[in-house]
Amino acid sequence: MAEKNLSQRDKKHLWHPLTQHKLHSNMLGIVKAKGALLYDEDSKEYIDGIASWYTCMYGHCNDYIVHKTYEQMQTLDQVVFSGFTHEPAVLLSEALMKILPENQEKIFFSDNGSTSNEIAIKMALQYHFNLGNKRNVMLAFEDGFHGDTFGAMSVSGLSVYNGPFEDFFIEVERIPVPTEENIDSIIRNLLTRLKKADIAGFIYEPLVQGAAAMKMHDGDGLSKILTVLKQHNVITIADEVMTGFGKTGKNFASDYIPVKPDVLCMSKALTAGLVPMAITSCTQKIYDAFYSDEISKGLFHGHTYTANPIACTAALAGIELLQSKEMQQNIERIVLSHQKFNEEIKNHPKVATTRQCGVIFALDLNVKMERYGNLRDKLFHYFMDNGVFLRPLGNTIYILAPYVVSKEQMQKIYNTIKGVLEII
Structure with missing residues (x-):
């Protein structure tokens, strides 16, 4: 002992x-x-x-998740996901498409919430780069938190975590979370700012900002912000690492908002707390900007344990339970x-x-x-x-x-x- x-x-x-x-x-x-x-x-x-x-x-x-993952361990524990695929990953992609916002089409695996957001930020920046319209600025809410890797830190607004590293961040501008009182002002300022056409993406925690002490904001106001940004081809990124998988009362907080994100980030409850894994999902439009005869236009981001079969199985079991x-x-x-x-x-x-x-x-x-x-x-x-x-x-x-x-x-x-x- x-x-x-x-x-x-x-x-x-x-x-x-x-x-x-x-x-x-x-x-x-x-x-x-x-x-x-x-x-x-x-x-x-x-x-x-x-x-x-x-x-x-x-x-x-x-018990159900432990049993399912134990069964998977007897068959396939880990395999490289570059050049290979496997049934747990395919099944998970199919299961997620049934519960994700209807515009989501593709999923990209990683290993934690921070990296799911990191990948989303890279998607937004490279999307414009691939189309020949280089944009270098990210937009984010005040007091947001999106993780501890450098891109995720850059778009996070809680300096208690980020102070020593701010000189190394990508360029980020912030807007307040919407309320009935400030939404008109936010929209006016956005319309003026968007004329520069240099904002690549907007990352936000829909409805609830977790690390900001569960600060909650107006879904109608958020919908108006997303509408304006989409009209100006700004890639919208919903960080649902905390809010996803039923916590807001629906599968995702984005289900409350008529305007759906271009990219959605998930982790935490994705695998029911059993093993680490994260996913960044996106629309066909995002994926198509990387689909090219030019190798350099691919999304060259990878993790050793990408789409680990055991983690995929845990996520599948979790989705089954969520829907029960x-x-x-x-x-x-x-x-x-x-x-x-x-x-x-x-x-x-x-x-x-x-x-x-x-x-x-x-x-x-x-x-x-x-x-x-x-x-x-x-x-x-x-x-x-x-x-x-x-x-x-x-x-x-x-x-x-x-x-x-x-x-x-x-x-x-x-x-x-x-x-x-x-x-x-």
Whole structure:
């Protein structure tokens, strides 16, 4: 049996993401996960209130997904996807076309959300380059987050992550997220700016900006922005890495918006949290700009584990579960549960605002806090001490639990949030 006290052993060699180790050196050792629960090495259980960064939406170690991937492991584990193909990839492409926005036709595999966005940005830039209309500027929302590779960082607006690297970014301009009050101004400014004809693409998180503390915006306004951009041949890129696969109440947040993206990025819940994989889908129009007798016009981007058969199988199983009657009922139950909780909590003196989109619920505390600071840490430890894993973003507390979370587990999450309001 492995030696206990993972936290102490961890310190010797491991470097964790989004962590200043001089301030936060103790990592909790997790040894098991099942359904909506995590278990530490002392057998304490925690309700995973954020589905481990929005991945394990059908529950940890889901029996159906584990069984399907185990079967695949016996047949084909990995093969190069350049010059070869295989049934899991073909089946996944067919399954995705049934649930993606109707204009999507082609899919390109990679290995995480950041690279799915990186590829989308390259598609937008090279699309114009291939057509002989070189455009060098990307457009993005303020406070957006699209990943940690250089192109994805460039279009992200959260400088807490990007500060040391900004001198190396591609050229990006930002616009505010749309509201009823500002949409007319946004459109006027866009029409003026688009006259230069140098904007290649626009990347956006539809309806919900995850890393910006679940900031939500107006779908009608977004539709107007997309309409104008498409009229000026700006490639529109929906980053659905966080929002995809049912979290907003529909398969994709783009399903709420009449104007569909040219490119759509997905990861996280794509493989149900079992193994890493990402996909960038696009329209036939985008693909055709790369289809040429000139080799240099191809999209020369590749990953060793592109379209890994096991990851494709996990994604296929996840899509089957998403479309099942049971999972759709679970999603509806969580949506209604959040609505009821909102009525209970929205007028609390410590709550500034609340918002919801599908199974995503967020509230802002009526307290000023740093994104990473002592008060935020106090909230986090209160949740963990009470057996609930929630990860506050500054003064925002949000819930994005697995679809399989029980009514009792969800109520414990709500009760713990109510409890934290009494200690701040």
